[in-house]
Structures are given as C-alpha cells and as structure tokens.
Amino acid sequence: MRWDLGRTLAAGLAGTTAKAPQSAAAEWFNWNTLQHCEPWTFSRPTTEAQVADLVRAASAAGHRIKTVGAGHSFSGITLTDGLMLQLDALDAPLSVTPLDPSAPWTPGSPSKPASGSAAVEVQAGMRVHVLNSFLASKGLALENTGAIALQSVAGATSTSTHGTGRNLGSMATSILGLRLVLANGTVLDASASLNPGVFRVARVGLGALGVIVRVTVRAVPLFKLRRTATPYSLKELLPWVWPQAFNRWERMQWYFTPRTDSATLLLREAVPFDTPIVDCWNGSAKLAWRDPFADQVADWHSNANASDVQVVSGPEGPTPVVPQASRRRGVTQAGGAEPVPTGPSVECVDLSYRALAHQTDDYDLYEEMEVFVDANASQALMEEFIAFQNSTPLPPQPAGSQPWAKYALFTGMRYVAKDDIALSMMNGRDTGVISFITLGNHTHPADPSTFAHFAEQLERLGNADGGRWHWGKMNWATAADTARVYPASSVSQFLELRAQLDPSGAFLDDYLVQRLPNTGSVAR
Template sequence: MTFSFRAAAIVLGLTCCWADPLSLESGLSSPISVFPASISYGLHFSTWDGRKSCRPREYRVAKAEEDVVEIIQRVAKEGEKVKVIGAGLSFSGVQLADDDVGVMLSLDGMNRILSVKGTQVEVEAGIRLRDLCERLAADHGLALPNLGATATQSIVGAASTGTHGTGTELGAIATQIVRLRVVDGKGGVHETSETEDAELFRAARVGVGAVGVITRVTLQAVPLWKMQFTSFPYSLTNLLKDLPNLMSQYKRLQWSFTPFSDNATVLVREDVPWDTPIDPPGPDGGCWSKTQPTRPTCTDLSYKTLTDSQQQYKSRKLYTEMEMFVPVEDSRKAIEDYVAWIDTVRDQHDPAVSVSVMVRYVASDDIFLSPMSGRDTAVLSVIVAGDRQQSGDPGEFESFSKGLQGVCETKYKGRPHWGKVNWTRLTGQSWENQNLFLREEKTPEYLRRAYGEENWDRFQKVMQRMDPQGMFVNSYLRERFFANEERIQRNSVIVE
C-alpha cells in the first residue's frame, strides 16, 4: 500500500501494526471504510517517506460522488474540515488533515474508467495512473501524452499539485484535463471546462485541494506509441555548455548531477516506429523488465518508458525531495548559481549521504497556480536518498533544499512544487542558510508576486466562492495563502 493508518495505543505508549479498515454501513449511498477512533486509540497518517504525519479525527473512503456530497454536507453542519487524500505520495503538508479536527477523505473507491469517446477518456478521480495507463493501452490502444517518474499517484492528486514529466513542448498532467466535476464546501456539484465556468476550470486543475473535491475528470489521451529510453554519462561542465543543443535535439530531455563532482547523467526518450521490437526482448522484457532493472537503454510502450512499474516502485529506496520551477531562459544561470552555492557547504556535507540534483523541462500553461503558469519552465529538484527503512538525512536535506529554494526565489522568481517539501516564513523575518540571504517577505506575499497578482487573486476569488467557510483549508494552505491570519506555530519561525 502507498499509505496506511496506524492504530496507536496512546495510553500504553505502544504502536501497533498497520491496521486494516473496518467495513461499516454509515447511511451513505454506498458502504465506506472507516478506522474508528477512541480515547485510547487514535488515527495516524504518515506520508510515504515517513517525514510528515497527522492525526485526523475520522477517515472515510468514498465509493461514489454521492458519498462525497453526503460527507461534505454532514461535515459542514458540524463545522469541521475535510482533507482529501490521494495516494499519499506528496512530501509536503498539502495532503495532511489538521490534527484531531479533520476528516480525511480517500477517493480510492472511485477508480473506474467511465467512458471512452475517441481519444477523450472520462475517469473517476481516485484511479491510479499506472492502472489507468495499463487499461487504456490494453483495452483502447490509448496513452497519456506525458507522465512523471512514478505512476502510483491518483490522477487528480497528481494534477492538483502540479505534477509533471519532462518535455519542452509538453505540459504538466493537469493540462491533459479537458473537463471535470468538483464538489464545493456546501456539497454542491459543479461541472466545468474551458467554455463552462472557465474561472473554476483554471483554478481547479491545480487546485491544491483548496477549491473543492474533484470527483471525475475527462482527459485528452493520444494513440498509444512506442519510445526508446536511453541514459548516458556526461561531464557536468560540458553538459552546461552543450545544453542548448541537447534541448534542441531531445524534446524529452532530463538530466541529473552529483554535487561536489563533475559527474552528470543524461536521460532521453525518443519516439520509434510501432514495429520496433520491445527491448530487452521476451515476455519479461522492455523497460519494466524484472531481470534487467538497471539498463542504459530499453524500448517499450510509451508509458513504460516514462514511469515505473509496481515492482520498481516497491523496490525504491526512501528519499525526500523538493523542486523549484524557474523560467527556462534562466535555468542555466540558476543551475550555475546553485552549483556555486553547493560548493560553499562542502565542509558541512557528509560524503556518506546520497544527494542528487535533477533537471526537467515543462511547457507553459494558463492554470492559475500551476508552477508552469505563463512561462516555459525548467524544474530543478534536489533529492536526498536513504534506504528501504528511512528516507535521507533530514539535516542534509534541509540544507540542500533551503539552498535551492533560496537561489531560485532570490533571483529567478522560483515557484515551489506544491507536493514537494518547501519552506515558509510565518513572521516575515528573513533567514540565512550557509551564505545565502533570503527574502524578508512573508510566504503568501512572495507567492502572490511569483505567480502574478492577477492569477493569485483570481484563484482566491474562486476559493472563496467554492469554500466560503474554509472547510478545505489546512495548516499547509493557511501558511501559504493567508499572511495576516494567526497560524499554527511549530517549534520555530521556519516551517515546511
């Protein structure tokens, strides 16, 4: 499973194994699963890397849109909050319910393909990307134009946080949505597209859970095709010089480098004719091969070259990641600045800790709070890896991630990934991080400037219309949207 709830014996100070949900009849239009809470036992949710957690008052799994409506209407009468959970893969607090007061609502029971008309596919919000890709390919000969590195996410969870793949002419996953249905904070159902309530459509596709509960989306798919995946080593020094040519040559360019070295790796994916054989060959071949988990090249159906298999996902080491989005024309200089900053913390770095930096590219869109809104974008990621039991060293991660965020925000109007770790200021004070002086603005003030005042204000108007009581606003969103309201303090001025 990608997320679980643990029954913790608070009174005895013990932690039990992951519990299976109880199936309860709740008066909803279909049965749902609930983990009961009591004085002795409380619900506990952890993100997949174990670095974030919350204790929702209640956990529910909706099986249909009617369930979502009934839950929201009941919670609204109680004056409580709802936080929707997808696959639990976000590293940030965007998915966390407020402790002891929130209802965490899973859409895992809403995982059907509802209709396929030509190349447009209507699906329920909880369907996982890997399941969707496999079923589209096998049953309809269709594929999604682009995917991120893992397909364990739900379609709406991935879209709502601005998740993306790589491709200079390809948008984020949210741009594949051409129509959607969303339930507001009073239980009302809205259907929206570019031509029907366009303001809601531009807000909800990357809605960070703030404008309602999306229950279904219609996606623009494409005919299934094949690609060849290739990776090859490169000198970082030469790569930065060759970057314009590489970006011109490879439309799906991705690359990474290891700090404190000149070692880089380039990853590319290129279309090949349909009759190109799967490579490596055999029933267990291709890019999801179990016998060749690491390979410099492979050929397969498009989605298998873009994202991971279930086995590959389960075998991954835990890690923690943050991403910053900068204008593509500034990307080379931003990378050079970050490399220079990295050199200033060489003496504080533990060589035993695995740190890598990855760069991808995404096309511009017009979605209000998409990190790609209004500009072609380069995505700079820093990853600190751990092992199968725990994610990377938190001190190293804090240093490298604050450094990246500082470089990108100070000079390049960088936008953080909503679903990856990002750092906020609650008081407006600046903070220093190894020779890097960061802004004094409060986080909402900076984000409004980075996204553009018009986009930010239009999103907040939709947010107010769809959720006037703030039912969907958790601590993470309060810290980023509301500069003048009291916020939950956590140990220090800086929280993430």
C-alpha cells in the first residue's frame, strides 16, 4: 500500500484520550494502487488501550471504522471515509502454550521440531511472514498458509485466506481464540469455550464485527516439504488432474498460461525432517520475485531474468485447448490417462512455510479474483472458463494517460477442505478454487478492463454452481448473491451477531453493505 500526503482532510479525533500517532492528510491506496479512499483520519495505535479509545471516540462521533494491514486486498473491503487504523505496532508474540498439558513439551528451533503442538497467541497486527519466523524459532509452524505472507495475521484470517490441500482448511480454521475491540470500546475474548457463538462466526469476521487485536493460532511441530513443479501440456493434464491427481496428492494445485497449452502441476510433499534443505528461494528475494504467485518455480515470462523482470503480453490469437462442452451442472467426469511431462521438474526442499509461501514483497503488480465452488463441480467450471478464454478476442488496450503495463494472464486451481465458519467461502463444502490474474509490472498493474473482461465472465459461469467469491479479492457480488450461495442459517448467524456487537454499523462500509443482506438501514 502507499499514501499520497498531498491531500488534507478534516481534523483528527477530537476528545480522544489515546496518544496514538495520527495523520489527517492522506489518500490511501492498496498495494496494487487500484483501490483507494480518503479516510477522515488515519491512526497507528501502539497499545490495545489506544485502539479502544480511538474506536470509542470515532464511533461516538458517528464515523465509520476500518482496520488495514498490508493493504494486500484487491477488493474494497478496507475502504473507508472514517477512521482507518493500522495495527503494525501491535505485532508482538504473547504466549506459547502446549496443547497437551499432560505430556512433556519441549520447544524446538529452525533445526529441530518442537515435541508437540502448541497454542500461540500474538498481537493481530503481526505480519504472517513474521509469525512464520517466530513459530520456526520455537520449532513450530502453521499447518497450512496462503501463497502470500505479507498480510497481517488478522487480515489474512478475517477473509479466510487459504492455501491448497484436499484435507486442509483455510488459515481461519487454525484459530483457537480472538480478542475483539467492539464499537463501544469494550474488549471481548472468544474461543471454543468462551463466547463460543462469537468465536464460530468471528474467525472470518470481514472486519464487520470489531477490531481484532489478538489472535491465538494452533501451531504444529515444524516440518519440511518437497516442492515440485512439473510442466505439462494443458490439453493432456486437464482430463487427468481430476480426480486422479487430486486423490493421489494432499497438497496439489495446478495452473496454466491462458490461450496457450503450457500448464504446471505443483506438489508439496512432506519429507523427513533430516532431509537436507535445497532452498526454495536460493536465499534471493529477486528469485522470489520471479514467482509472483508463489505457485511457479519456472520462469514463465519468455524474456524475464532475475534482475530485470519484463512482462510480455499474451498471444494475439487463441490456441484452442478444450472445446466448449455441454455438461450436467455439479458433475465432473472421471479423468483420463496420466500425461507425460513436457520438460524436467523443478524441485526444492525447505521448511514448510518457505515451501508454501514466499516471504518477500510482490515485485510485480497484479489483480486477482477467485471463484469457490464444490470440488466436484470445479473441473467442469474450469473447462468452461478455458473455452471462454480461448474463444474471446483480447480486449484492446484503452487509450489515455494511464501507462497500463503490458500484461500476462494466469489461471490456477487449488483445493480447500470444508469448514463450519458462517461466511467462510468453504462453509459446508469441500471446495475447488479457480483463480484468475492479470499481471502487470513492478510499477504499473495491467489495464483493469482487461482483467474485468475475463474475471466477470468467470464469476458469471461460477454463479450456476453456487460460486462464492474471496472477500478480499475482486468481485462484483451483491447481497442477493450472499443470500443465494451461503446457507440461510449461516447468513442469519453472521447478521445477528453483527447487529449484537455493532448495532450502529460503525464497522460497515460500502463494500460490506453491498454484499451483506439487510445492512443498508444501519450503515453510516
């Protein structure tokens, strides 16, 4: 994210007793610069007490309140014209507690796993990559993570950020406890045994329930993974990957460059802890930049190198891969024969968190959306989207002063286990996740109209399968869509808790009002 300090807004929080650093002159931009807002004031509290004072004063004055971490959301979920809080200063580890108090527990180190799992409490502004490093210092790790580790812990979990794994849930499923600051400035702790109704919903709270200031996560003994990326013909990979590859490997995903026949199968497999490390990033941040989605080891830009990444546009014409086929919704046919790789695999072995996500900033700016459907419907939906990608003309680049980058296209599939969290995208069903990305360069994103041309169609196709959207990524969903694709009991559970904790709608914003039923009347 970045700040433009050239604009001056209204004065800050009158009457607050908090001494948090504040700014009243800012236009806020998210990390890829495509989302922006002008908050009434911006504050960086350094204590939970300051958070409570700031929230209480802003709420009493009738201002809306949002919390921002790395600004790595692609949607408008963090935008506000009210108080914007950044909790970067609340980033300390607080406690490590063995989960089995009856068994002896010994902490470990990056070279030795802890003797058992633990509950680890941290302040919610801690970035995920900092959490990963802290856990490793104790011989611990998260069981699964997303592909990016830049977000704050609260931001990543509140939008149900996920990785891939047939039997692995999103990052929110690792939460054991939360501390929320409510709109009236009071503090509420929630866990499976303390305020369990709040806990069940607030793990994916969308920033609509309060400000999360503490998170307790379940950490497992540190482990290693072998990360293997193997190139295939998309035409040959597609009929085999579901269900054969899905059933064979736990942590499997695959992706391809649209309008080409170039695809990659990416596996992460557990190995004995004494397996020597072959560094997944070779100790080089720039090598990580060549893998902007943390899902590709091979260099997929035809003229890129580690020191000067240049992005080339996609092919001018389509290369048909999968014909448009009629299908019965929600049913995917059995797969085909195992394909032969088109080239050598690229392998590394590393500590789990380094094999799951890169820990550096994204070098190239990109735009992303995801559609979440029942895993059994995911393959057929992908085939429909590929058919559209191959048949549609590429949109012309718009004329104008904005120097949009030449772009590359990316589409991928991951899998996530179901959960019971009210507005988690995986609520009630094992899920296939289709991701679409337009990649620009390190100074400019791709033209948003190019992204929308493909992404809106993916969303339309997914609607027939009850497709849900990632709350933190681009989407065009409405409150009617939320009511249609989530269980009615889950929507009611979320809305009732929101009304109970924040009756005046201090934590609502335009994005949430557009997507949460029956919230317009209480929005500020």
